[in-house]
Amino acid sequence: MTGETQVQGLAxxxxxxxxxxxxxxxxxxxxxxxxxxxxxxxxxPNGSGKxxxxxxxxxxxxxxxxxxxxxxxxxxxxxxxVLPHVGALVEGPAFYPFLSGAANLRRxxxxxxxxxxxxxxxxxxxxxxxVGLSHAAxxxxxxxxxxxxxxxxxxxxxxxxxxxxxxxxxTNGLDPQGTREVRSLVHSLAAEGTTVFVSSHLLxxxxxxCTHAAVMSAGSLVAQGTLAQLRQVGESRVHLRTPDxxxxxxxxxxxxxxxxxxxxxxxDEVVIALLGDxxxxxxxxxxxxxxxxxxxxxxxxxxxxxxxxxxxxTGEGFDVVQ
Amino acid sequence: xxxxxxxxxxxxxxxxxxxxxxxxxxxxxFQAGATVDLPSKTPEQVLALVxxxxxSAFSGTVEQSADLGxxxxxxxxxxxxSMSKALPESTDGAIPLGMTTAxxxxxxxxxxxxxxxxxxxxxxxxxDHMAERDIVHNGSDVWLYDSSTNAAIHLSLDLEASAxxxxxxxxxxxxxxxxxxxxxxxHFLDELDPSTTxxxxxxxxxxxxxVYQLVFTPRTNETLKTDTLVASVSIAVDSATGLPxxxxxxxxxxxxxxxxxxxxxxxxxxxxxxxxxxxxxATATVTEQAMPSPTEGATGDQPxxxxxxxxxVPVVTGAGWSTIVEVPAAAMPAEVTDNPLLxxxxxxxxxxxxxxxxxxxxxxxxxxxxxxxxxxxxxxxxAAE
Amino acid sequence: xxxxxxxxxxxxHTRARVGGWDLLGSEISVLFRRRRTWAMLAAVAxxxxxxxxxxxxxSSTLDPGEGPPFLDRVSQNGLxxxxxxxxxxxxxxxxxxxxxxxxxxxxxxxxxxTLRYLLVAPTGRVRLLLIKYAGAALFCLVATLTLTVSxxxxxxxxxxVGPVTLLSGDTISVTESLWRSLxxxxxVTVSLLGLSMIxxxxxxxxxxxxxxxxxxxxxxxxxxxxxxxPQLDWLHPWLFSHYWLGFADLLRQPLDLGSFGQNAIVxxxxxxxxxxxAYSRFVTKDILS
Ligand SMILES: Nc1ncnc2c1ncn2[C@@H]1O[C@H](COP(=O)(O)OP(=O)(O)O)[C@@H](O)[C@H]1O
Ligand SMILES: [Mg+2]
Numbered sequence: 001m002t003g004e005t006q007v008q009g010l011a012x013x014x015x016x017x018x019x020x021x022x023x024x025x026x027x028x029x030x031x032x033x034x035x036x037x038x039x040x041x042x043x044x045p046n047g048s049g050k051x052x053x054x055x056x057x058x059x060x061x062x063x064x065x066x067x068x069x070x071x072x073x074x075x076x077x078x079x080x081x082v083l084p085h086v087g088a089l090v091e092g093p094a095f096y097p098f099l100s101g102a103a104n105l106r107r108x109x110x111x112x113x114x115x116x117x118x119x120x121x122x123x124x125x126x127x128x129x130x131v132g133l134s135h136a137a138x139x140x141x142x143x144x145x146x147x148x149x150x151x152x153x154x155x156x157x158x159x160x161x162x163x164x165x166x167x168x169x170x171t172n173g174l175d176p177q178g179t180r181e182v183r184s185l186v187h188s189l190a191a192e193g194t195t196v197f198v199s200s201h202l203l204x205x206x207x208x209x210c211t212h213a214a215v216m217s218a219g220s221l222v223a224q225g226t227l228a229q230l231r232q233v234g235e236s237r238v239h240l241r242t243p244d245x246x247x248x249x250x251x252x253x254x255x256x257x258x259x260x261x262x263x264x265x266x267x268d269e270v271v272i273a274l275l276g277d278x279x280x281x282x283x284x285x286x287x288x289x290x291x292x293x294x295x296x297x298x299x300x301x302x303x304x305x306x307x308x309x310x311x312x313x314t315g316e317g318f319d320v321v322q
Numbered sequence: 323x324x325x326x327x328x329x330x331x332x333x334x335x336x337x338x339x340x341x342x343x344x345x346x347x348x349x350x351x352f353q354a355g356a357t358v359d360l361p362s363k364t365p366e367q368v369l370a371l372v373x374x375x376x377x378s379a380f381s382g383t384v385e386q387s388a389d390l391g392x393x394x395x396x397x398x399x400x401x402x403x404s405m406s407k408a409l410p411e412s413t414d415g416a417i418p419l420g421m422t423t424a425x426x427x428x429x430x431x432x433x434x435x436x437x438x439x440x441x442x443x444x445x446x447x448x449x450d451h452m453a454e455r456d457i458v459h460n461g462s463d464v465w466l467y468d469s470s471t472n473a474a475i476h477l478s479l480d481l482e483a484s485a486x487x488x489x490x491x492x493x494x495x496x497x498x499x500x501x502x503x504x505x506x507x508x509h510f511l512d513e514l515d516p517s518t519t520x521x522x523x524x525x526x527x528x529x530x531x532x533v534y535q536l537v538f539t540p541r542t543n544e545t546l547k548t549d550t551l552v553a554s555v556s557i558a559v560d561s562a563t564g565l566p567x568x569x570x571x572x573x574x575x576x577x578x579x580x581x582x583x584x585x586x587x588x589x590x591x592x593x594x595x596x597x598x599x600x601x602x603x604a605t606a607t608v609t610e611q612a613m614p615s616p617t618e619g620a621t622g623d624q625p626x627x628x629x630x631x632x633x634x635v636p637v638v639t640g641a642g643w644s645t646i647v648e649v650p651a652a653a654m655p656a657e658v659t660d661n662p663l664l665x666x667x668x669x670x671x672x673x674x675x676x677x678x679x680x681x682x683x684x685x686x687x688x689x690x691x692x693x694x695x696x697x698x699x700x701x702x703x704x705a706a707e
Numbered sequence: 708x709x710x711x712x713x714x715x716x717x718x719x720h721t722r723a724r725v726g727g728w729d730l731l732g733s734e735i736s737v738l739f740r741r742r743r744t745w746a747m748l749a750a751v752a753x754x755x756x757x758x759x760x761x762x763x764x765x766s767s768t769l770d771p772g773e774g775p776p777f778l779d780r781v782s783q784n785g786l787x788x789x790x791x792x793x794x795x796x797x798x799x800x801x802x803x804x805x806x807x808x809x810x811x812x813x814x815x816x817x818x819x820x821t822l823r824y825l826l827v828a829p830t831g832r833v834r835l836l837l838i839k840y841a842g843a844a845l846f847c848l849v850a851t852l853t854l855t856v857s858x859x860x861x862x863x864x865x866x867x868v869g870p871v872t873l874l875s876g877d878t879i880s881v882t883e884s885l886w887r888s889l890x891x892x893x894x895v896t897v898s899l900l901g902l903s904m905i906x907x908x909x910x911x912x913x914x915x916x917x918x919x920x921x922x923x924x925x926x927x928x929x930x931x932x933x934x935x936x937p938q939l940d941w942l943h944p945w946l947f948s949h950y951w952l953g954f955a956d957l958l959r960q961p962l963d964l965g966s967f968g969q970n971a972i973v974x975x976x977x978x979x980x981x982x983x984x985a986y987s988r989f990v991t992k993d994i995l996s
Contacts, residue, residue, distance in 0.1 A: 058827045061993035083829035090827065094820025098741060107737060108821070110729035111828035111835075117729055156824065332991040339983030343976050347945065383965065435963065447875060452776040452794065452955045454874040467876035472771040472780070474876065587965075597961070603872035605783050607771075 010069070011036045011164050011195040012057060017066035019052050026052040028219040029066065034197055034212070036163075039190045041206030042199035044216030045314055050199040051091045053216075054168050058088055071163055084114040087162040089170055093153025097142035101133060101152050104141055109159050127155040132181065146173035154182065158189075165189060167198045171205055183209050203310055217314040231304055238273045238285060241298030245269040251292035255280060268297050275301070358525040358532045360561050365520040368534045368559055372511065375564030377504075379439050382529065382588035384503065387431035389578045390679035436502055437593040445597050446502075460598040467602060474602035475609045503583045507557045507566030510538060517541050517642035523556060528567045529585040533558040540643040550574075550643035551681055551696050563590065573680035580681040639705055644697050646705050651690030673703055730830060734842045738808070744846070747804045748853050754800065755792035755858035759785070763865045776955075785866030786884050789858025790958070793891060796854055797898075797951050801847075802927035805899050808846045809906025810920030812839035813989065817914040817996040832990050840907050840982070847899040851892040859888060877960035887957055894954040894967055901947035901977030902927055908985040914996045944969075947977045 012034035019027040027049040034040045044050050055061040057068055059076035068075040070082050095104045105124040109115045115123070128134050131151040136144065144152065150173050157165055167186075171179045186196050186209050200206050206213050207227065214224040223230055238257065242248050245261055248271045252259040257280075259273035282301050289296060363371070435447040448455040453470035464477040523535035538555045551574050558568040568584025602608050637648040664686075668675040674687040676699050685693040685702035693702040738744055762769075762781045769779035776794050777787040813836075816822035825835060862868070871884035879887070906923035913919050930948040933939055943949050950970035956963040 055823075055993075055995070058823075059829075060823050060826060061995060062991075080829060080831065083827055086827070088824075088827045090823050092820070094824060096737065096819060096821060099737065107733050108824050108828055110733040111825045111830040113729075113830075333987045335983040336987030340980045343980050347976065435959075447959065449956070449959075452874075452952060454876075454955075454959060456875055465876075469872075469874040469876060470771070472872075594961070600876065601878070603876055603878055605780065605872065606876070 009036050010034060011038075011071060012040075012197060013069045014053075014057075015067045017053065017056060017068060018064045019049075019056060019061070020064045025219050027056070030216075030219075030221040032214060032221065033224065034195065036195050037190070037193060038212045039186055039196045039198065039210045041210035041213035042197060042216065043201070043203065043206050043213055043310065044199075045201055048201075048216040048314070049219040050201075050216055051168055054088075054090055054166055054197075054199060058086070058090065058166065059083070060090070084112065084160075085163040086166060087157030087160070087164070088166040088168075089153045089157050090166070090168050092169070092172065093149040093156075095141040095144075095149065095152060098140060100138045100140055101144065101148075101155075102128065102137040104152065105156055105159060108156050112160070115160055123159050127158045128152075130158055130185065131155040147175060147178050150174055151178070154185070161192075162194055164195045164197065167196065169199055169201070171200070171202070179205070203307055207306055215310060215313050222313045223309070227306070230309060231306060235304055236275045237302050238271075238275065238282075239298075239300045239302050240271045240273075240289070240296065241268045242271065242289075242294055242296055243268055244294045245271055247292055247294040248289060251289050251294060252285075254292075255285065255288060358527050360525045360532055360534060363522060363534060365522050365536060368522055368536050369511070369520070371534070371561075371564040372507070372536075372557075372559055372566060373564075377563045377565045377590060378441065379592035380565070380588060380590045381435070381437040381593040382585045384434045384436050384583060385431060385586050386434065386581075386583040387579070388581050389576070390573075390580055390681055391576070437597050438502070439593050439595060439598050443595075443598040444502075445593075445600075456600070458598060458600040460600065463600075465600040465602065467600070467606070472603070472606045473609070474606045475611055476602075477611050503569050503585060504566050506569045506583055510555055510557060510569065515642045517644075525561075526558060528558045528560075529588045531567060531588065532561045533567055534561055535559075549697055549701050551683070551698065552643055558584065571681060576680045580679075640695070640697075644695065644701065646693055646695040646697060646702060648705065649692040649694075654690060654692060671699065671703070673706060676702070728838070730825075730834070731838050731841060734838050735845060738842050738846065739849075743807070747807065748850060751796065751800070751804065751850050751853045752857035754796050755788045755854060756861050758792055758795065759788045759858075759861045759865050780872070781862065782866060784871060785862025785864075785868050786859065786871050786881065786888075788862030788866070789855050789888055790891070792854055792858045793851075793895060793954070794952065797895065798931060799928075801850060801854075801895070801899060802902055803924055804850055805843070805847060805902050806906055806923035806927065807920045809843045809903045810910050810918075810923045811916045812843060812907050813910040814913050814916040814919040815910075817994070818916050820996055822996060823994050826994060833986065836907065836911075836982075836985055836989055839910075840904065843903040843907060844896075844900055847903060848892075848896045851895040851899075855888050855892040859885065873960045874955060874958045875960040879960070887962075890957050891954045894957060894970065895951075897967070897971055897974055898947075898951050898954075901974040901981070904978045904981040904985065905947070908981040908988065911985050911988045911992060945973060945976070947973060949973065 010033055012032055014030060014032040016029045016031065017027060018025065018029045030049075030053065032042075032053070042050050042053070052061075056063045057070060057075065059079040059082075062076070071085055073082050075082060095101075096107065099107065102124050105127060106120055109120055109124065110117075125134070125137070128137050131154050133148060133151050133155060136148060141149065141152070150170065154167065154170055157167065170186075171182050174182060183205075186198065190196055190211075198206075198209065210227065212224075212226050213230060215222050215230075238252070238259075240248055240252075249259050249261065252271065252273050256278055257273040257275070259271050262270040262272045282299070286296065286299060289299075433449045435445075435449070437445040437447075439445075442459065442461050444457075444459045446457045448457075450470065453468070455469070456465070456467040458465040458467070462479040464479065466475040466477070467473070517540060519539045519541055521537045521539070523537045526533055526535060536557045536559060538557075540550050540552055540554075553572040553574045553576075555572075556568075556570045557566045558570075559565070560567050565588075567588065568582070570579045570584070571581040573580040635650070636653065637650070639646045639648065664675075668677045668684075668686065671685070674685055676686070677684040678699055682694065682696055683699050683702055685699060685706065687693070687706045691706065693705055695702065758775075758778065759781065762778065768782060771779050773779055775791050777791045780787045781791060813822065816825060826832065830838075868881060870878045870880055871887075872878050902923065905926055906919065909922045909926070910916070910919040927948060930946045931951075934943055934946050934949055950966055950973060953966035953970055956966040
């Protein structure tokens with residue numbers, strides 16, 4: 001990603017972006033590159049610095065060092081030119097509990113000097129409809145469930161057509177149905193040409209929603225690119241189920257692989273071997289095994305999964321549920 | 323304004339604005355006293371300016387302050403009960419108002435509004451906390467009104483007798499003099515004698531007016547050496563109208579003025595005549611009071627009466643700045659000499675008790691006589707012997 | 708990348724400003740729609756009501772000068788209720804309500820989390836400060852007017868109404884006394900502007916609104932304490948609370964606007980100094996709430 005056109009085509013670009021809280025480094029010199037038009041997953045475990053980075057991107061807090069450019073303009077210097085084109089959900093939704101959902105959106109809309117007054121009611125109505133909250137528009141927010149607040153927070157980001165949406169953990173607190181709705185919402189926004197920058201600690205969510213991703217770990221950016229690029233980094237491997245483990249290990253070693261005995265269930269044992277840079281075709285391996293007298297109950301070549309990749313990048317504690 | 327860096331200009335206003343405000347707060351009073359350059363005048367010319375002054379109607383705000391080094395006592399509270407009983411006129415309540423007010427003026431600072439509509443029309447408003455005391459003089463009527471008690475006193479001057487004399491008598495009992503720099507200045511000008519050097523000090527600005535400063539200093543040469551606590555008296559004279567606008571009395575060895583009375587604002591337009599036409603509020607308690615004549619002898623059965631018996635006439639010794647007034651023991655009402663406040667105020671000295679302030683000394687000799695003057699205690703003690 | 712037509716898009720076109728100061732209207736409506744605001748205004752209105760009812764119910768009449776200023780006159784003229792209530796409310800009660808409103812301005816938004824959404828809307832930080840201050844100042848006006856109007860109404864309901872005696876002993880008509888009441892309300896409103904700005908500044912220091920409210924109220928109490936310490940008399944004319952009771956000058960004849968002016972100057976100084984501090988603090992603040 002060095003070409004002039006591509007750099008100009010970045011919706012978000014940071015160089016050496018860092019934030020320290022006292023002596024603690026929350027964000028450690030990250031170089032984010034979010035192409036325009038992408039759905040960009042900003043993935044990382046809790047406390048890895050995602051929200052802190054987003055606050056800096058939006059001019060809420062000041063970087064300790066590094067530069068930020070959003071929609072081609074430097075932040076926070078050109079904040080007033082940039083932010084009208086950005087919709088955001090940061091660190092969860094926040095509203096006036098004593099106002100209704102619609103009144104909350106109207107209030108936040110008046111804060112945007114570029115939001116026309118004449119269309120305000122209609123836009124609020126439209127945004128509520130888009131997140132499926134029309135029925136609760138006149139309910140006070142203190143009576144909203146967490147999921148409803150989350151939807152309202154997304155609606156707030158959608159009050160005007162945006163070039164960039166920054167959504168910090170948008171599916172937190174949503175039920176599976178809500179999660180699916182958010183996903184399809186993101187897809188439809190992306191189809192309209194909006195760049196969506198979505199942070200999450202859930203791998204599955206990113207895999208299903210995004211075209212690009214970056215992985216944060218303890219304040220550092222450890223990987224970045226399209227999902228395909230990220231997957232390519234891993235290795236394919238042989239997954240063999242057999243009652244003759246000793247023979248299998250011998251044959252595979254002979255082929256130049258480095259097999260290990262993995263789990264064993266009641267009758268069968270599982271042998272795993274990374275293919276590495278050997279160019280063995282699956283049928284050749286099976287032929288060799290059969291020739292070596294190994295009974296094959298199951299055989300597969302496993303493609304690398306993002307999950308393993310992220311576990312490798314961010315450590316075992318990674319929350320990869322669902 | 324967007325988020326800016328801590329080390330950028332964001333913090334500049336937090337430093338600059340308070341600095342500018344503090345500088346302005348300090349500089350404005352200095353600027354008010356900025357140098358004024360009036361055409362030079364000799365002291366005689368300034369005195370002539372005062373004498374030729376034709377101002378008879380004006381209004382203004384007066385600030386009076388006294389720093390006599392008195393122990394801080396609640397004079398008004400201590401005096402109003404016991405002192406009022408000590409005075410023969412106290413039955414009607416007229417004097418306590420004047421008396422406590424005058425005593426109050428000896429400490430701290432006070433603000434008045436003064437309206438003068440001519441020779442026989444004046445109104446003094448003493449601004450109190452959430453209250454006000456008014457002294458309205460209009461021809462033969464004098465009204466005293468105190469809003470804190472909602473009480474009014476009406477004094478009628480008998481116009482058939484010498485109105486001037488009664489007016490003077492009245493004034494001597496009211497704090498009007500102290501509230502009016504012009505009248506206070508008149509006292510000093512009346513007292514001019516050879517023991518005084520008169521000079522013209524630096525020109526200044528008082529109440530927004532350019533003023534000449536007449537400075538009266540007790541003569542200190544060997545032949546006419548005066549023994550007084552007064553360092554100097556300055557009178558600020560309005561250069562345009564000749565009206566004295568401020569009187570400042572400096573005491574020996576004290577930089578802050580011992581007494582200062584001056585206008586902080588003045589307007590030479592005649593005040594609205596309606597101001598002197600006082601009608602007490604319908605809800606007020608009104609006391610009618612005829613002024614006692616200054617020449618009539620009293621009946622004599624009241625204690626501490628002012629009838630001029632020989633042994634009760636005050637004796638004046640010395641002259642000019644070092645004048646000493648001796649009040650014979652018989653003239654002092656017991657209520658005054660027995661007042662516990664007196665013990666608080668005075669200290670025991672050789673031959674009696676004394677109250678020393680930066681400007682005035684009072685000496686109560688053991689035989690009951692009282693000496694007072696703007697002189698050191700030793701001079702009073704010498705006079706007592 | 709699928710949508711290559713977005714790649715060459717380098718310049719974001721600037722949107723036209725349309726909203727202007729809509730946020731001010733929104734701020735005012737949010738402030739005055741809160742139940743807390745109504746409760747405080749109701750409590751403010753309760754002061755003259757309690758005073759008037761107590762005077763009405765008590766059998767003994769007050770001696771002149773007894774009780775708070777003007778209370779002894781209330782039973783003769785209901786129009787004094789407002790003045791007495793003002794004297795009673797100024798030292799603690801009005802600063803308390805101002806402390807709540809001004810202390811809540813920024814810290815309240817921060818604690819709700821709405822501050823970050825207002826700022827990314829985007830509301831300029833300076834604009835937000837100005838709007839918050841305008842809201843607090845408007846509350847000062849509404850609170851003093853509430854006191855004045857409720858005082859006049861309850862006074863008129865329970866007592867006779869007639870010409871009013873001023874401190875100078877002169878009497879003015881009912882109409883003029885109402886005009887002077889409004890002038891007193893204006894005076895008291897101006898008196899509270901400095902404290903409002905102090906509250907706004909304190910509110911930028913914290914994300915805990917009750918902390919900012921309490922600190923603002925404490926500041927007003929401390930200022931009044933300092934005002935009675937004689938050793939600090941050089942400081943007294945520059946305390947924001949020094950002229951708070953100076954509205955008595957509006958009840959003299961002729962009308963004395965001197966302390967109105969002095970009070971205004973002192974308040975302007977505080978607004979300038981604490982406005983600058985609030986500005987500097989807020990434009991450099993990391994919004995982490
Ligand atoms: N206001 C703050 N003060 C100090 N440390 C903070 C603050 N906010 C976040 N951090 C620290 O910064 C790190 C990153 O936090 P955050 O960006 O919120 O993580 P994420 O959003 O990825 O869960 C954490 O270690 C957190 O403790
Ligand atoms: Mg987070």
